[in-house]
Amino acid sequence: MRSWVEVSLGRIRANFRAVKAVVGEGVAGETVEVMPIVKADAYRHGAVAVSHALEAEGARWLGVSNVEEGVVLREAGSQSRILVMADFLEDEREALEAHHLTPVIHALEDLAAVRVPYHLKIDSGMGRLGTRAAPQEIARAVLAAPAPLEGLMTHFASSGNYESNQTGEQVEHFARVLAGLRSAGIEPRYVHSSATIPIAYRRREAWGNLVRPGHAIYGYVSPAKNGPRPVLNVAPALTWKVTVLEVKDVPAGALIGYGGIHRATRPTRIAVLAAGYADGVPHRLGNRGQVIVKGKLAPVVGAVSMDLTTIDVTDCAPVRAGDAVLLLGSEGGVSINAQQMARWAGTISYAVLCGIHARVKRIYVD
Numbered sequence: 180m181r182s183w184v185e186v187s188l189g190r191i192r193a194n195f196r197a198v199k200a201v202v203g204e205g206v207a208g209e210t211v212e213v214m215p216i217v218k219a220d221a222y223r224h225g226a227v228a229v230s231h232a233l234e235a236e237g238a239r240w241l242g243v244s245n246v247e248e249g250v251v252l253r254e255a256g257s258q259s260r261i262l263v264m265a266d267f268l269e270d271e272r273e274a275l276e277a278h279h280l281t282p283v284i285h286a287l288e289d290l291a292a293v294r295v296p297y298h299l300k301i302d303s304g305m306g307r308l309g310t311r312a313a314p315q316e317i318a319r320a321v322l323a324a325p326a327p328l329e330g331l332m333t334h335f336a337s338s339g340n341y342e343s344n345q346t347g348e349q350v351e352h353f354a355r356v357l358a359g360l361r362s363a364g365i366e367p368r369y370v371h372s373s374a375t376i377p378i379a380y381r382r383r384e385a386w387g388n389l390v391r392p393g394h395a396i397y398g399y400v401s402p403a404k405n406g407p408r409p410v411l412n413v414a415p416a417l418t419w420k421v422t423v424l425e426v427k428d429v430p431a432g433a434l435i436g437y438g439g440i441h442r443a444t445r446p447t448r449i450a451v452l453a454a455g456y457a458d459g460v461p462h463r464l465g466n467r468g469q470v471i472v473k474g475k476l477a478p479v480v481g482a483v484s485m486d487l488t489t490i491d492v493t494d495c496a497p498v499r500a501g502d503a504v505l506l507l508g509s510e511g512g513v514s515i516n517a518q519q520m521a522r523w524a525g526t527i528s529y530a531v532l533c534g535i536h537a538r539v540k541r542i543y544v545d
């Protein structure tokens with residue numbers, strides 16, 4: 180294989196258990212349900228395998244982005260409730276209902292057409308999807324809707340930034356809407372607003388009785404700005420490996436790759452790796468990133484090409500064509516995770532994971 184990821188389903192299950200342990204009994208002693216988010220093919224870990232593992236671990240809800248992702252899980256036999264979080268198009272309504280997917284409704288005018296229990300998204304200040312209507316207006320529309328409101332939800336824009344008031348303001352806005360609905364006699368079964376960060380930094384007032392962790396399930400918690408210490412312990416579930424196609428020695432002065440952006444300053448041993456930006460290796464790792472070769476860091480030299488990446492293995496233990504090196508993972512006490520790769524590439528860990536292309540094979544390990 181040219182390039183593949185090894186996904187530890189045992190690690191994913193352990194991460195799910197760790198989230199459950201943190202949220203435990205919620206604020207009022209009520210159990211907080213954990214809905215793992217498996218959108219974008221489970222952040223590229225493979226939604227079907229990941230969902231089956233999580234269901235075996237007791238997950239009763241899964242969150243996806245769109246109808247198509249929900250249908251894939253149903254067709255693979257998922258029995259959980261599945262929440263479709265990023266809206267649906269009118270021509271997907273039939274598939275949504277036929278596959279017993281649960282929609283999130285984002286605009287009051289869409290309530291008149293809803294025929295199945297739904298969750299309603301409040302834009303509490305993020306300025307993306309969700310209704311910004313006043314509580315009384317929302318209550319009226321919910322009471323007039325032909326199907327029952329099952330969940331009330333919102334999403335935070337800046338939960339990792341403890342120097343900002345935005346999350347506090349969003350929590351307050353959401354609480355006002357919930358209070359307005361309650362005073363109109365509406366009690367949603369589920370109330371939820373927390374993704375990974377408010378779970379990991381224990382912002383309990385934001386948990387409601389359901390939380391929606393994505394990143395944490397795959398082993399990541401982003402650092403918070405001026406925040407408390409995270410209380411959640413998770414570890415990455417994915418290791419990304421790539422095969423060495425060729426090893427060669429070039430003289431001092433030789434140029435490496437497109438644009439000749441690297442010139443060898445000494446006699447250099449180059450290894451050519453069988454993955455490039457078409458596989459999800461960020462193009463910006465050119466001359467900046469590192470990989471792990473036999474338990475030691477080796478720098479990316481030259482530009483990352485579409486299908487190939489060149490590294491300097493002069494200082495590494497002998498490497499041969501056919502050997503595997505690590506783009507993400509740990510070996511010999513050295514590790515590179517998606518956050519580290521993201522820093523090199525000037526992006527975020529989410530984008531690094533979601534960027535791993537479908538042509539990179541997935542192998543499931545315990």
Ligand SMILES: *Cc1c(COP(=O)(O)O)cnc(C)c1O
Binds near residue numbers: 216373375391393
């Ligand atoms: C993606 C997403 C999540 C999960 O976010 P993480 O930061 O990965 O935990 C939760 N809720 C919504 C609405 C999302 O779109």
